[in-house]
Amino acid sequence: xxxxxxxxxxxxxGLDALLMGGLVAGASYIVQGPPGAGxxxxxxxxxxxxxxxxxxxxxATLLSESHERLFQYLSTLEFFxxxxxxxxxxxxxxxxxxxxEGLEAVVRLLxxxxxxxxxxxxxxxxxxxxxxxxxxxxxxxxxxAQLQGHAAFAGCTVLLLTSARLEEGSPEHTMVDGVIxxxxxxxxxxxxxxxxxxxxxxSGALSGRHxxxxxxxxxxxxxxxxxxxxHPSDLGSATLKLVTTGVSTxxxxxxxxxxxxxxxxxxxxxxxxKSSLGLAFLxxxxxxxxxxxxxxxxxxxxxRLKARSLGYDFVEMERCGALLLSWQPTTEGLLDEVGxxxxxxxxxxxxxxxxxxxxxxFGRLASDPxxxxxxxxxxxAELRAQGVSVLLTWEMRDLFGSExxxxxxxxxxxxxxxxxxxxVELDSQLRRVLSILKVRDSHYDPSLHELTIGPTGITxxxxxxxxxxxxxxTATASGDR
Numbered sequence: 001x002x003x004x005x006x007x008x009x010x011x012x013x014g015l016d017a018l019l020m021g022g023l024v025a026g027a028s029y030i031v032q033g034p035p036g037a038g039x040x041x042x043x044x045x046x047x048x049x050x051x052x053x054x055x056x057x058x059x060a061t062l063l064s065e066s067h068e069r070l071f072q073y074l075s076t077l078e079f080f081x082x083x084x085x086x087x088x089x090x091x092x093x094x095x096x097x098x099x100x101e102g103l104e105a106v107v108r109l110l111x112x113x114x115x116x117x118x119x120x121x122x123x124x125x126x127x128x129x130x131x132x133x134x135x136x137x138x139x140x141x142x143x144x145a146q147l148q149g150h151a152a153f154a155g156c157t158v159l160l161l162t163s164a165r166l167e168e169g170s171p172e173h174t175m176v177d178g179v180i181x182x183x184x185x186x187x188x189x190x191x192x193x194x195x196x197x198x199x200x201x202x203s204g205a206l207s208g209r210h211x212x213x214x215x216x217x218x219x220x221x222x223x224x225x226x227x228x229x230x231h232p233s234d235l236g237s238a239t240l241k242l243v244t245t246g247v248s249t250x251x252x253x254x255x256x257x258x259x260x261x262x263x264x265x266x267x268x269x270x271x272x273x274k275s276s277l278g279l280a281f282l283x284x285x286x287x288x289x290x291x292x293x294x295x296x297x298x299x300x301x302x303x304r305l306k307a308r309s310l311g312y313d314f315v316e317m318e319r320c321g322a323l324l325l326s327w328q329p330t331t332e333g334l335l336d337e338v339g340x341x342x343x344x345x346x347x348x349x350x351x352x353x354x355x356x357x358x359x360x361x362f363g364r365l366a367s368d369p370x371x372x373x374x375x376x377x378x379x380x381a382e383l384r385a386q387g388v389s390v391l392l393t394w395e396m397r398d399l400f401g402s403e404x405x406x407x408x409x410x411x412x413x414x415x416x417x418x419x420x421x422x423x424v425e426l427d428s429q430l431r432r433v434l435s436i437l438k439v440r441d442s443h444y445d446p447s448l449h450e451l452t453i454g455p456t457g458i459t460x461x462x463x464x465x466x467x468x469x470x471x472x473x474t475a476t477a478s479g480d481r
Contacts, residue, residue, distance in 0.1 A: 005203060008121065008157050011049020011079075012042070014221025014340075015180075017228060018197055018206045024177060027201070028148045028158035030127070032166055033182030038193065038214050039161045040070070041077065042182065043123045045218045046159065048079045050121045051088040058119035058156075060092045060110055062126030067091045079218045090117045095126075098133055103143045106130070111150040122151050127162035127172065137171045144175040177201040182212075187367040192334070195221055211334045211367070222336035225382075226374035232385035243353065243389050246280035249460035253436060253445040258417060260352075262440070263380045263390045265359075268421030272432055273453055274393040276310060277421075278355040279303070280458050281391045283312040285353055287321045292351035294342050296361035300325035310457045324349045328361070335365045339379050346388060354383065358393040376414050416440040421451065434460060 007022035016022045023029060023046075031039050047057040061067070070091075074080040085091060092113055094106050114122060124130075124147070134140040144160070151158045158176075165181070166172050173179060179199040184191050193212045197205045206228065212221040242257035251257045258264055266274045275298070285291030293303060303325055307314040317323035326345055328338055339362075346354060359376070366372055383390050392415070418438040424431050432451040436444045450463035 008050065008055075009053060010046045011052065012045060012219055012221055014210070014212070014223055015042075015195070015219075017223050018195070018210060018221065019200070020204045020206070023157055024203050025157055026152050026155055027177035028144070028151070028160065028175070029178040029180060030160045030162060030166065030172055030176050031180045031182070032162045032164065034165070034184075035163050037182035037184060038212070038219050039163070039182060040125060041074075041214060042180075042219050043125065043159050043161055044074055045077075045079050047089050047121060047123060048081060048084065051084055055088075055120040056118050057089045057121045057123065058092065058110070058113055058117045059089060059123045059125065060094050060106075060113070062094055062098050062106070062124065062129040064095050067093065076216070077218050078216050090119075095129075098129060103130060103133055103139060104146075107143065107146045107150070110147065114150060114154050114156055119154070119156050121159070122147070122156050123159045123161070125161040127160045128164045131162075131164070131172070140171040141175055144172055148175065173199065178203075185367075190332075190367075192367050211336055213334065213337070220337075222334055222340055224371070224375075225336055225339045225378040226371070229378040229382045232381045234385040244284045245277075246282070246284040247277070247458050247460060249449070250434075250458075253447075253449070253460070254417075254439060255442055255444055258389055259440075259442070260389055261384050261387045262416040263384060263392065263414070264417035264419065265392045265394060265415040266419045266421060267394045267396055269396050269423065272421040272423060273451055273458070274395070274421060275306070275357055276453050276458060277419075277451075278357055278391055278393060279307050279310060279312060281353060282314075282323060282355055283307070283310075283317070283457075285317065285322045289352035290322050290324065290349055291317075291353045291355070292324045292326060292345055292349055293355045293357070294326050294328070294345070295355070295357040296328050296330045297357065299327050309455065310453070311455055312457070324351065330361050330364055333365050335362060335367070335371070335375060338362070338365060339375065342379070343382060346383065346386065351388060353389045353391070355391045356393070358395055360395055373414075380414055431463075 006025040008025045009022040010016050031042060033039050047059060050057055071082065075082065090113070094109055097105050097109050110122065130143055131140050134143065147158060160176065178197065178201060181196045181198050184193050193214065194209045195212050196209045197207065206223055208224060208227055210221060210223050212219060241260040243260050244251055244257045245254065266277055268274050282291045282293055304314045314323060318325065324345065362375070363369065363372055380390060417440065420435050420437050422433050424433050433448050434451045435448050436446060447462055449460040452459050
């Protein structure tokens, strides 16, 4: 029988997800990273969360910095509660003891205070100073081992903070059960914070590097979606049901509509009507099966006006709970943060159909473009697992021409249905054309249809019979040379 280890929940949701439930209770961890990486914020945030779970914390500093200065900085963060200091969270300076009496005296002091405070979490800030005070690597091992021993006897979990980037073979690494590394890298002119679990003894964890940010709420960690959802949370329905696209003619072309829980991609240049097709899809929602518009370019106010011009009353749909409009500015943000927000809004709203406008914005948020394929796979697979019918848009660069640029390699395995929208010149008029390139496991009408947008919405008609070269952008009658 597999034993389940008791966990100490950190209170940082993303970090708990990386740790598969939290820190192992009674274990010891190193939190390392350069100055400013967020080690102290992480530790104090964990301390506050632990107190909220009924625990007691001892924070020992081996640094010369005063606690008053530390409290001044922490007071700018929402999680910090000064009323906990001195009771549930005890701060102790061991700097003078370290300098005057050495490592063994620090161990004796912390052992006494662990017992006196009845601490279930010990945080030691300034491990680098302890390492500098040690005469040999054996002394460092002994210091860590003694702390671990006394803490474990008291049922206390240990966090050791250091600004040094300790290597895997260092004395400290060999002694502790886990290593949490915080860092920062430049992506162009933007700085991106990250966290990595470099060691987790006796416990599963999400490996690799994950993005994080520090805000007034404290440290927020966003696991890579492809790691968090390497397996979808559900296999989805085994029964084929069809949902309307909101355009009756398009439903006929698709053999009755889109498969429930399928992912459809609409590709085309700017202004061709991708967003309008998405609005028609949203307008078919009901309070029992609501919809979510997750967009990056048009604000909710603009969407309501645009919907009204097509004959859709989004204001009423929002009022009755059939629709949620969510806008994401593209100026700043983290890829996995936005992906997590989308999934959270789907769960909270109970959305059964979602429009994401557009996939290109995710590419601008990605610090590593090579991740996009895996990210899209994880995101769409999880939406599909929840039975959500998804309509994605992708803006192509060229207004005319038959060349198609895909948002990610191996596109066919990511989406179930693929629709192409283009502009075409015919009889000295600029027209919109829609064609279906793919419908997974279903027959469909492959003929080219002219799309028109008006006050009653979208209409489609088969207007290119006897015409060739439509997708090239310049159509001619079949008999013309």
